[in-house]
Amino acid sequence: MLNYKNDELLLGRETANDLIRYKKEHLLFLDEDKKTLNLFSAFVKKEDFVKRDKINQPLQKTAYVKVNDNLARILRQRCSDKKELNKRLELYMQRRSNISDAIKRWFEKSIFPLVLLRITSINEKEFSEWMPGIEYFTDFLNKSRFYAPRKLDELLHHPLIYLVGCSLGDGHINRSGKRWTLVDGSSDVNKLKFSGEFVLKLASLLKNYLDTYEIRKVENKYDLRINNKLFCRFLNFFFGLPYGPKKNTILQAPRILRMSGQDIEKYFWRGCFDTDGNAGTIVSFCSSDKNMFRECERYLQNKSITPTFSERNVIIPISDTKHFSPVGFAHPRKQMEFLAILRKGATFKTTRIREAQKLKINQELLKIYDVLSIDKSGYRIRINSVALRKKAMSVKKVQKKIRKLFGHSFRRASNGLYYFKSKNVYEYLQSLFIYEPAWRPITNEEGAKLLRSWNDVWET
Numbered sequence: 001m002l003n004y005k006n007d008e009l010l011l012g013r014e015t016a017n018d019l020i021r022y023k024k025e026h027l028l029f030l031d032e033d034k035k036t037l038n039l040f041s042a043f044v045k046k047e048d049f050v051k052r053d054k055i056n057q058p059l060q061k062t063a064y065v066k067v068n069d070n071l072a073r074i075l076r077q078r079c080s081d082k083k084e085l086n087k088r089l090e091l092y093m094q095r096r097s098n099i100s101d102a103i104k105r106w107f108e109k110s111i112f113p114l115v116l117l118r119i120t121s122i123n124e125k126e127f128s129e130w131m132p133g134i135e136y137f138t139d140f141l142n143k144s145r146f147y148a149p150r151k152l153d154e155l156l157h158h159p160l161i162y163l164v165g166c167s168l169g170d171g172h173i174n175r176s177g178k179r180w181t182l183v184d185g186s187s188d189v190n191k192l193k194f195s196g197e198f199v200l201k202l203a204s205l206l207k208n209y210l211d212t213y214e215i216r217k218v219e220n221k222y223d224l225r226i227n228n229k230l231f232c233r234f235l236n237f238f239f240g241l242p243y244g245p246k247k248n249t250i251l252q253a254p255r256i257l258r259m260s261g262q263d264i265e266k267y268f269w270r271g272c273f274d275t276d277g278n279a280g281t282i283v284s285f286c287s288s289d290k291n292m293f294r295e296c297e298r299y300l301q302n303k304s305i306t307p308t309f310s311e312r313n314v315i316i317p318i319s320d321t322k323h324f325s326p327v328g329f330a331h332p333r334k335q336m337e338f339l340a341i342l343r344k345g346a347t348f349k350t351t352r353i354r355e356a357q358k359l360k361i362n363q364e365l366l367k368i369y370d371v372l373s374i375d376k377s378g379y380r381i382r383i384n385s386v387a388l389r390k391k392a393m394s395v396k397k398v399q400k401k402i403r404k405l406f407g408h409s410f411r412r413a414s415n416g417l418y419y420f421k422s423k424n425v426y427e428y429l430q431s432l433f434i435y436e437p438a439w440r441p442i443t444n445e446e447g448a449k450l451l452r453s454w455n456d457v458w459e460t
Helices: 015-022 040-042 069-078 080-094 100-109 114-120 124-129 160-168 189-208 231-239 253-259 263-278 292-304 318-324 332-344 355-360 385-391 395-406 423-432 444-460
Strands: 029-030 063-065 112-115 134-138 170-175 178-186 214-218 220-225 282-287 311-313 350-355 374-375 382-383 419-422 435-437
Touching: 015 080, 015 231, 015 253, 029 124, 040 114, 040 134, 063 069, 063 395, 063 444, 069 100, 069 114, 080 100, 080 114, 100 112, 112 114, 124 134, 160 170, 160 178, 160 189, 160 231, 160 444, 178 189, 178 231, 189 214, 189 220, 189 332, 189 444, 231 419, 263 282, 263 292, 263 444, 292 311, 318 332, 332 444, 350 355, 350 374, 355 419, 355 423, 382 423, 395 419, 423 435
Parallel strands: none
Antiparallel strands: 063 112, 063 134, 170 178, 178 220, 214 220, 282 311, 350 435, 374 382, 382 419
């Protein structure tokens, strides 16, 4: 007999990240072929039945569902014997109960505990076929409604993925798993108005999933708050957002994003950069979690961006800034700041070989040409530290080759740059190589196109 101890669908604290990591992806779906999500695992937990050796009231802790007339009719036919139904619930919960009055209310309102659908369905396949008959999920007292995605493609919808990224940045689920909040603000009054606009936009994303939320303005910040246990369980299970302080867990990009055949991870990182990122004079991402540093580095490197690091920041070099454009920002203020950078263009120069000179270049020079930059003011030849890091080459190695090729030695300026002066070397390098900006300023048309692509997260 099926009960909470042997039910494969009933998990403890595992999340989708854990199931994917331990090769149990099949538990993410009630129907693997149709990719029907296992919402039972998301909303009903083993801790609802017994926690710390204490028997709980599971029917007060697990999810309830409002069903349509067709599914309600099926449930009435199969559960016509209320005593038998009560007995089956007792067997599943492994505890005695007298809920005959509650059962009567369930059928009057067509609102049933998700556990009842589980034990009434013939098998998991039928259970999955009942999912379209669920109108919404609710709690024990039917205080709130949550319209949860039922299919994988609905779950991997870019506005929802963006919201998850924002939540991992400045969002928080309380320790009890009943309240989700997100805060955005600024001590600058002129910037604070953009925070208000941003929070309102985030609230608009929730209208497809929830019927209630609250926005508060407290001093120099805006607070978006949702009191909905099922929404919190949903975020925790499918996207790994933790309960309580984030310092108590290892943060990571949701593994379930990799099940999409499209590049939807950019929406997750857009949310992260919109909340924990910066776009003032340089683009960066701030986090105290070392794993998020590695996750961010992995994603940026896949986008041909080689980041640098400070103690708590992942920094995108100016030379790679334009490569970040496909991710971009949806936060109104950070959009403006990032566009200002792109419209200014890069002062940083890259080097490419003149076509006619390819066969004339010394092989030793070919190994280091792209870490050298020239400056006509004073005929300086400099070592480009950003290019040096990308090649994983030491300054000493470049200095040694320059002495061998040209008989010159680099010296270090007070600003930390290495250079030497030589008109002859300057003119020789200019004859072999083309020095041009790493990327050119965007046009107004390009800027408008980028804005449309960044703002697609608000199109629900």
